[in-house]
Amino acid sequence: MIKDLTQCHLDSVQWQIQRIKDGKSDELWFLTPHEDATYLVEQMGLPPEKVYDVYAQQYLQTYQPYQGMWWSQLNVPNDAQLVIQSNLTKQIISQGHVVAQMRWFMASNRRIQSVTWLDQDEQIDYQDVYQRNGQLFARQYFSEGAVLSSDFYFGQSDVVLRQMYDQGQANLVIRDDNIFNQRQDYLRQMLTDRIASHQVNMTQIELAQYLPENADTQLTLINSILDHQGNVNRQLLYFLNDYAVNLQSIRLNPYDYEIIKSENILQSAMYDKIIIDEHN
Incomplete structure (x- = not known):
């Protein structure tokens, strides 16, 4: 699962795309709707029918060359x-x-x-x-x-759905007579209904806020947990400690694990969820 199809330049997103190509993941889910989603995933080398738009609640479809409005x-x-x-x-x-x-x-x-x-x-x-x-x-x-x-x-x-804005920020979402006060609430409900029958792999920690508790979800940390100044990334710490309850496991490399362990930066219960991956 990724946030946005326009983020394909990120290592964390490229890793997800490659897993689809290698047959290690069945589908790619994305949270931010895009009018040119089919074209974007075809440029990535993915078949549209394996890409799921969580916001629209539908798989992408292949277009024919003659389709379109000139x-x-x-x-x-x-x-x-x-x-x-x-x-x-x-x-x-x-x-x-x-x-x-x-x-x-x-x-x-x-x-x-x-x-x-x-x-x-x-x-x-x-x-x-x-x-x-x-x-x-x-x-x-x-x-x-x-x-x-x-x-x-x-x-x-x-x-299909109506989205309202306040000062340019999306908030209220209305779908099928159901009203969600925040966009985050809508996404969480859509994922709650879908994750029940799927195992989800994430590489973007901020997406954990959209997950229901105890979802069958694994977080794989692709990049170093250190920022450009050599300090543990503060945003990463925030999400790990606040939303790790929504994760079943956290996969990271031995080097990052030693940093987390030595600095004691996680709640004790979170260490039981860590999987050390030599190849990560």
């Missing part, structure tokens, strides 16, 4: 024109006013990724975000430049 297929006002400016900004202009701004997917032959619709003052009104296959991924509503809410479709015809 810029010429977008419904616009009758007199509107698409203008590509010298800085490559794509604008939809009607009667001399910019009514929308458009983005294309990279390496897609001008398939639409998002269209930001503007009000009469040319401020953001709402934004439609598309998947690479042309289906609607999300619609975001704005006020004074700040996002207020997002309706996630995940390629479906109807809204």
Whole structure:
């Protein structure tokens, strides 16, 4: 399980990807939804059907090359024109006013990724975000430049879930008439339902906050527990001592284990969960 597909440059995420390729893990789960998730995992060399979007509660699907919404297929006002400016900004202009701004997917032959619709003052009104296959991924509503809410479709015809924001931070989540006061609460519930029948391997300690207690989950520490100044990473200590109760085991190399043991930085009960891995 990883946080975000855009973090594939991290050693901890690359380790997870390689386990899928080597057949040591069955699936890759990610927590942060992304409209171009299928393309990203294909670039990693993973089959989409082995990648699970926890937020959407669905596996990714393979797209066909002919799928997608091209810029010429977008419904616009009758007199509107698409203008590509010298800085490559794509604008939809009607009667001399910019009514929308458009983005294309990279390496897609001008398939639409998002269209930001503007009000009469040319401020953001709402934004439609598309998947690479042309289906609607999300619609975001704005006020004074700040996002207020997002309706996630995940390629479906109807809204799957609604997410509200406070000062740009996601908080309230509504799905199937169930209300979650925090995004963290929603993710924890989705994982509680799913982890019951799976064993999960994590390499990012901060994800432990989303786990239900006593989940069948293993944390593997890929990188050194020391920061660039040679001190034990404070964030790591915080999560280990506050959320290790959510873990079944903690796998780390002998060197890091000796540091933890010599400095006595874990609660005593946590040492029983440690597995020393020579190859880690």
